[in-house]
Amino acid sequence: MTQPLTGVKVLDFSTLLPGPLCSLLLAEAGAEVIKFERPARGDEMRSYEPKAGLDSANFVLLNRGKKSVAIDLKSSAACDSLLPLVAEADVLLEQFRPGVMDRLGLGYETLAKINPRLVYCSITGFGQHGPRSTEAAHDLNYVAAAGMLSLTAGVDGSPGLPPALIADIAGGAYPAMINILLALRQRDESGKGCHLDVSMADNLFTFLYWGLGSGAQGQWPKPASDLVTGGSSRYRIYRTSDEQFLACAPIEDKFWSNFVALVGLDVDALNGMCPHEAADTVARTISQRPATYWLERFSGHDVCVSRIVSLEEATRDPHFAARKLFDRSVTTSSGTTLPALPVPIDEVFRATETQQPSPDLGADNHLLDHRA
Incomplete structure (x- = not known):
């Protein structure tokens, strides 16, 4: 069966987690993803620890099945070499601060003239406009700004650090994927692309639906006082005699x-x-x-x-083994093999081959050579 995104070309200018996870989801559904990185250093996540070969394990997991082009976006000549790729692309993904792509000559209005069918997705912390749109921040800041972090406070009143990057994934990567698919479906009808404004902080409020509902009735939630924040004996963590x-x-x-x-x-x-x-x-x-x-x-x-089990124990759970959650793998050019990151794409939409590579930096620069 042909994968649903076979033939869809994605130009990915994002780094770290939100955009790369979104483009991984697209790649897993059959899209061709071309990742653009800085020369020499590449995506900063390549340098993280621990390493899996030359690159970090994080990078390898998030960039399975993609292509890599090393390019200096500050060079006008280099950017000009991108335009033929833009003309034939279906999706462009970026997560710079608002205005950066415009200054590089790669803003939506400019590229839409070259390719009116282009679906252009911008992932940012606070969106494309508003008083905080250019504020420097990371996942923890967005979770704090949306009022979510305050509800993790314990008996001493100190909020706790979330164990997952909620804003990056649930507020960024997943909504971006959803909206890209919606835009592609709309383009099937209209023939035109659009500019998607994905704000990670905005999208966190969806997860606080219960608190917003209570607040609308004058009962704003507080830590350790509501059903899911520790205010009920029916939703709690209890310690056993053996310290489990x-x-x-x-x-x-x-x-x-x-x-x-x-x-x-x-x-x-x-x-x-x-x-x-x-x-x-x-x-x-x-x-x-x-x-x-x-x-x-x-x-x-x-x-x-x-x-409550450790992550290591969870990966060995017979249930997840039966679900074949870790049966796929990702390889590096140095021969390192890791279990592929489980993603929320149904098996019916994914490729039959279960092992795919992570790209070396600039391994696909030839994609620009014949267009320059």
Whole structure:
């Protein structure tokens, strides 16, 4: 079966995580992705640790199946050599601050005259306009600005560091992919491309739907006070006697009743307590037994309880092995092989070959040579 994005050409001027992950998703669905990088150094992520061959493991995972062109975008002659590629491209992806591509002569208005069908996607922290549009920031800053980080505060009031780059992925790469596909579908009907403005900070508010709904009713959420921020005994992390932790989320009454009965407490009594008193009561009970006891106790029952495992343990889980989550691989020119990054693209849309390379810097400069 032909992949859905076969024949789609993507020019990727992005670096680090948001744009490269978006173009990885496009490549996994069959698009030809040409990655443009600085001469000599390339994408900064190539230099990160740990290394997988000459490049970082991070870079290798995010750039599987792409091509690499090393080019100095500050050189007018070099930029001129890009124009024939622009003329035949379907998608252009960039994540510079607003105005940078314009100054390089590669802004949307300029390139749309060369290729009116071009879908031009700009990923930025705060969008193409607004008082903060040119502000220097990273993932943590966007999560802070959107009010999400404040809700991670513990009992001492200090917010915690998120263990994932939420803004880069959920606010940047994924929305960019969605909107690129929508723009390509619209182009099928109209024959015209468009400029997509993807703001990572803007897109975080979608994940705070519950807080926005409560706030609209005058009940703005606070840390450790709402259902998903630690304000309920039904959505908590409990410590066991052997210093392990159980993630417990028996929110619905049917799950909660099962959970409480198996813990050995009285559901009516717990329901009559204030949330923190109920949580303390459950915590004391859970803390008296090791994790293995509770997992055996809960086995076969609908209680929504999971042991908190390390990432290393998670990769060895028989369930994920059965799902073939890590069966694909990525290779480097030095012969290093890594399990490919799992991506949310259904297998039916992906290539049949399960091993693909990560590009060396400038390995595909010949794509410009015959156009210069």
